[in-house]
Amino acid sequence: MDTRFDSLSHAKTRLLFHVVFATKYRRPCLSGIEHILYECLGEIESFSDFEIISASVDAGDHVHMCIRLCKSDVSVGSVVRRIKQITT
Numbered sequence: 801m802d803t804r805f806d807s808l809s810h811a812k813t814r815l816l817f818h819v820v821f822a823t824k825y826r827r828p829c830l831s832g833i834e835h836i837l838y839e840c841l842g843e844i845e846s847f848s849d850f851e852i853i854s855a856s857v858d859a860g861d862h863v864h865m866c867i868r869l870c871k872s873d874v875s876v877g878s879v880v881r882r883i884k885q886i887t888t
Contacts, residue, residue: 816866817868819866840887
């Protein structure tokens with residue numbers, strides 16, 4: 801059995817999304833607090849229906865994330881909403 805895919809009764813899925821969050825006016829306010837952001841993302845992931853495969857802060861003004869949805873009934877919008885609500 802291939803464990804890279806999530807199996808349902810009638811389908812196999814692997815939903816990966818690349819999401820970029822930018823700061824307001826692209827201000828470099830994330831430099832120096834990357835470790836706090838990574839801890840916060842880990843806490844969000846622990847009680848959610850998605851997995852953050854990778855996250856990186858670039859130039860201190862935006863975050864790149866690769867997100868895998870664990871259930872096919874979870875929307876990308878709800879994942880983005882949850883991350884933005886908690887990390888604000």
